[in-house]
Amino acid sequence: MSLSIFHILLSGHRIYENCVYGTYCFHHRSKRAKILLELNRQKEEEDRRLQLQLQRQRAMRLSRELRLSMLEIVHPGQVEKHNREIEEKSALIIQKHWRGYRERKIFLQQKPSLVEYKAAVILQRATLKFLAKCRKKKKLYTPWQGFRELTDARRIELKQQVDDYVRRHPGSQMSDVTSRELHSQAQERLQHYFMGRALEDRAQLHREALKAQISTNIEQLIKAPNLKEAEWKEPELFLSRSRPVVAKAKQDHLTTLKHIQAPWWKKLGEEAGDEIDVPKDELSVELGTLFIGGTKPP
Template sequence: ICWLFGGHIQLTECVLQNDHFLQLLISDSVETAVPMMSVLHSILGVNSSVLLQVDEEILHSVLDELVYKLSSSTNPVIGNAATKLLLLIAKFCKQLLELLATRYKGLNVLLSKQWTGKGFDRDLSQLLDLLYLEQSNGKGEMQRQHQAACVIQAAWKGFQTRKRLKKLPQAVTALQRSFRAKREQELQLLKKQKEDEALKLQMQLQRRKAMRLFHERQLALLEIIHPSQINKHMQEMEVKSALTIQRFWRGYRARKNVHQQKQSLREYKAAVIIQRAACRFLEKRRRKRTLSSWKDPRGLTDEQRVALQQKVDDYIKLHPASQMSEEMSKELHMQAQEKLAQFLLRSRLDQRAAQRRETLLAQVNTDVELLMNAPQLAESTEKDLAVFMSRSVPVATKAKESHSAMLKYARWPWWKKLGDEFEEDDVIPDDTLNAELGSLFIGGRKSL
């Protein structure tokens, strides 16, 4: 085989690419591995650049096998052959030396520790010198790249620093503006808190003063009242207080219910508007369909007209019309007229009822909007109260009478209210309600 290589150099590449050669090279047997390494040494001696001509995968496989034999075997024969091959590869091609230095970084340590003093120190020292020289060149290149990276970083950091220094006045101005705005906001918040605390303290003082005046007024009234009338006076004061509490509680509960119903009423109105728009849209589309689907009837031919006329004549012969007297026709005409009159009368009544329902619905909606937009008792003014008052003297008199009746009912003794303990808080006896149903007034007009 080695003799054939001398005259046919192109065979070296074919031998290295052969799978059988690689299988024999990776064998663990010394009798097989050493001759294969000698054949590889002869191939490199004939064609030193053959490893650069084969595939990268084959090159890595050969180098891995040689390094593996140096790391796993302790036989001096295998170590000598592998060292000579690596030395020959490193001498002939610088690219392969760089590959050995970069791919197998611990190779020089392995060679110096494991194979020193094994009988081939000369080749081993040459290989170690080449590896150390390549590593030093690589370190110098790395150091040079590191210095270049430091120069680039310094230039970039200087550029960034100069750029920030140029923008520093604007940043300082923005910072001062934001600091002043924040400080102004904090001062306003602190001022508002102080005002709220002062107002709260003032309200407490006014409440205490009003409470003191109220107690003084009560004591003055108790001094004026006869001792026998004190209990009656106290009962009247308790009743008034209870009525005031009930009035405020019922007003609060009514306002709360109205606020809760606002959202549902708004949703209901929105649903009505959407439904109305959808109905209009569907009606328009239905009309368009009816208009677009209309087609003129086709004319009949003479034969079809004759056949249709024959069918009509045959049907008339089979179903002759019954003879009706003049009296029967008049009676039938009268019945039709009566039914028509009844229908027209009923339609008018239905129309009036529908108008009345629409009027009542509009009135109810107006009253609901008036109640929903009504201000609270603490915020109400005389103008707001005038909206709920009637200018009619009979209506105002009737309202006064109903109010007096409610107050009289509230002053009744307990034995007259024994039938009312299971009623709700908002339920009022029928005799007092009858006085109010006829004079219910909302929004400046009388509701029937």
């Protein structure tokens, strides 16, 4: 029994030692990995710094070589002028980059305040709209309280304003006789105008009525059936009060009759829509019992 307990304790102690050793190894490995990452980062930064330094040295070398080559080409008397121009160009480039960097930095610093300003504007707009809507509803639903009565002070103030206006704009002096004459002339002209306007309106109404009657009669004649299909009551529907309409109807009727009575060899080369000349003496024949131009039939 004691041996079994001893073996159990020994195995537990070994397990504990293994766990401690594993934990130590894990921490050691993580620490080592962090150290390696830090070393790699430092190495990359050092390499980057060296590359930048090499690029600067190469650029400086190229600029010096370029300046030396230009100095060989430029006349000795123009060397100072050439150097001054190069310095001005270099200064302009440096100023341009520095100003761009400064403006970008200022913009980034002001960006939060700009966002806040836009948000404040949106909130103010929404609040003002809401308040205006509330005021409008309040005006709509408030009961009408009637007109305010004029006080004595307000009456005196209005009378003073009227007197001042009359004083600033004086009217022309006119006698009573002249004013009565002008009044009578205005009344006569107004009466003449209204009478003439009434006559013009009556004549216009008469013209409109005649136009409507003529258009109606023309539509009836256009929609009239053929003579073969017409009945004895239908001719009474087409009696016209307008002489031009009746003349046109008679002309169309005579044209149709002549076209029917003409021999076949005269119809060669004609179309259905061609017009046929009708003598005027045939059109001047009495129109029978048709009601023409407001005259009564005999």
